[in-house]
Amino acid sequence: MVEISYPKNIQIFFNEVVHLIKENLSPDYILLAGSFAKESWLYNGEKLISDFEIVFVCSKKWSVSRKEQLIEELNKKYSFKIELKGYLRHKIERKILSNYALQNPGYINLNFFDTFNEPKYLYGKTDLLLNISTSVDELPVWEAWRLYANRMGDLLSLLAKDEVPNYLEKYYWLKIFESTADAYFIIHKIYNKNILKRLEIFHKKLLDNDIELSDICKKSFPIIQKALQTRKEHDLSIFNIEQPLSERKLIIISWMEYFEKKMGKQENILFENKIDFNSKYIENRSLQKRHIDLTNDFNIFLTNALKLTRNINLLGSLVNFSIFKYSWRHIILLSISSTFYEQTIENHDFLESKKIFGKIINRKKIDVLNNLEFIQSLISYWKIIR
Numbered sequence: 001m002v003e004i005s006y007p008k009n010i011q012i013f014f015n016e017v018v019h020l021i022k023e024n025l026s027p028d029y030i031l032l033a034g035s036f037a038k039e040s041w042l043y044n045g046e047k048l049i050s051d052f053e054i055v056f057v058c059s060k061k062w063s064v065s066r067k068e069q070l071i072e073e074l075n076k077k078y079s080f081k082i083e084l085k086g087y088l089r090h091k092i093e094r095k096i097l098s099n100y101a102l103q104n105p106g107y108i109n110l111n112f113f114d115t116f117n118e119p120k121y122l123y124g125k126t127d128l129l130l131n132i133s134t135s136v137d138e139l140p141v142w143e144a145w146r147l148y149a150n151r152m153g154d155l156l157s158l159l160a161k162d163e164v165p166n167y168l169e170k171y172y173w174l175k176i177f178e179s180t181a182d183a184y185f186i187i188h189k190i191y192n193k194n195i196l197k198r199l200e201i202f203h204k205k206l207l208d209n210d211i212e213l214s215d216i217c218k219k220s221f222p223i224i225q226k227a228l229q230t231r232k233e234h235d236l237s238i239f240n241i242e243q244p245l246s247e248r249k250l251i252i253i254s255w256m257e258y259f260e261k262k263m264g265k266q267e268n269i270l271f272e273n274k275i276d277f278n279s280k281y282i283e284n285r286s287l288q289k290r291h292i293d294l295t296n297d298f299n300i301f302l303t304n305a306l307k308l309t310r311n312i313n314l315l316g317s318l319v320n321f322s323i324f325k326y327s328w329r330h331i332i333l334l335s336i337s338s339t340f341y342e343q344t345i346e347n348h349d350f351l352e353s354k355k356i357f358g359k360i361i362n363r364k365k366i367d368v369l370n371n372l373e374f375i376q377s378l379i380s381y382w383k384i385i386r
Contacts, residue, residue, distance in 0.1 A: 018123045024070045027056035028089055032120040040195040040231035044167045051081040055115050059089045093131050098293035105295045108138045114193045136191045141266045142291045144183035145259050149333040151176035152340040153382045160376040174239045177227035180255050187262050195231045216254040249344040274341055275352055281334055288327035300327050311384050323360045331360050332385040335378055
């Protein structure tokens, strides 16, 4: 197993958490995911701002209630956020993305790749490693688009709050510029989770030689590189943003246009502009059915139903059965992307975004909201459905 080297206090934390997970869930393996697996965790001064994402792998089903209780106990005991996710061993070795799915959908998602490609082991019941062979070729273009839409959601969430700490605003901008490189790597099949290797891959010539990139995208190289360098140094304070807000937003939508063109090409979606892309995306049921972790004829319905059972408060807005024909996850991400675009071009009535959001949320409730309330409502659903 790969030896892990982290700051002493972090290593002590890992040792404590491993003991508690072993005691409560009897896993075969415990792995790191997220920024600690990618060696890109961040401090703001002396304060750690990266979350801990820990994955356990079991041969048999575990107690869900015991897992939930453990998560609650861990987050009470420690001052930082801890996420804990479990996988059935026989399913992940067949690269099945969800414990609810029946088969591999023909691709892997970014979370799966980052966790199981050269995994970072915290514990193994035996010296035998997990038998999982992952390749960047298995990451679809949709994963690049999904990643970027979620980072747009982070930025929009800043607008939904009255006051935001300066470090958090800087952190979200760092994340979207870092994800710009990651999404580009995914599309061109050169992605690597390790921050040192990502810095090595990302160079100016890479962008300059891409004739499909706009000048705005190419000129954004320095700030994207700075975001990656900041991750390498684990120090948020070195990430200085010089571009004005309006310029940063234009950079983001320029990159999103590039990612949409790439996804359109892969999915055979012909479109002329952002609004046309939105419309074609909503109509494309095969795209929505394909990029869901569940794999069967009723995967959209079942995926939405799982969201509903876990978040019963969604019933207050979901008012007719026809909304189950859409993937809520896809529609909410499309709503986020559209809202960020309309806000950037100062189309403040958000008519296009409300039209998309209204596919799954009661339109009467949306139309009475002012602009800030609309963004706040969208973000609240995004946090649940994404």
